């Protein structure tokens with residue numbers, strides 16, 4: 001009788017299967033273990049029952065004799081490789097998750113507003129990060145997207161820590177007040193800066209995820225106008241290094257730009273320098 005502990009796979013676990021043979025491109029499969037189920041791929045069939053009860057890091061063989069090592073799946077592996085996590089929008093990729101949470105100091109217990117639920121990818125990460133004492137109210141104007149995001153969160157067992165509200169925030173606003181963080185990922189963030197300011201507690205952290213300079217400029221001006229201070233714009237870089245003993249060097253193919261990220265804090269003081277900047281913008285006719 002196998003004694004189940006946290007080092008052994010159990011029913012309901014997400015696991016990653018990594019080939020122990022050469023594949024054309026990097027391949028990994030994420031499955032959720034269910035008694036009696038089978039996993040099919042072009043490399044053959046594996047019974048879930050062969051994994052349940054085995055120690056983490058075990059090796060399993062498909063019926064076509066391909067070997068895989070089995071590891072507990074990480075959240076980013078699940079979001080990128082689990083077939084029941086459906087993409088319906090562009091998502092915030094794991095490369096930016098940590099970057100955002102460090103500079104915005106997002107942590108256990110935080111109350112967060114997210115504007116633009118989309119697929120629910122970043123919401124999944126946030127839900128895990130804030131723990132059982134935190135909460136995220138996520139706003140999505142498209143009912144169908146909200147439904148799919150809800151299903152995605154349910155698949156990951158993270159629904160108890162967030163609520164997706166179907167609402168256009170530009171038109172109808174935000175219900176909550178005194179929250180720690182507002183995170184915005186919509187195409188016209190400058191239209192909701194005022195709403196975000198009202199929802200935040202004094203000193204609260206504001207983050208805007210935004211892909212173009214055009215959107216960046218409009219948003220920064222709006223943040224200044226509302227007295228946000230400590231405005232910083234950052235971009236995260238991630239470079240994968242190929243792991244081949246004869247040539248350990250950066251991978252030649254890569255994806256290098258995701259978005260700019262604005263960080264700011266709510267203040268009741270409008271610094272004079274900002275008023276001057278605004279005056280100059282007005283004077284130079286660069287308002288838009």
Ligand SMILES: C[S@@+](CC[C@H](N)C(=O)[O-])C[C@H]1O[C@@H](n2cnc3c(N)ncnc32)[C@H](O)[C@@H]1O
Nearest residue numbers: 091092116118119120121122140141168169186
């Ligand atoms: C790029 S997606 C967000 C992706 C999400 N951050 C993720 O990681 O999965 C942007 C979403 O914002 C929603 N949206 C756009 N404008 C909105 C508004 N005014 N109020 C609420 N949701 C809005 C869109 O319908 C879309 O689903």
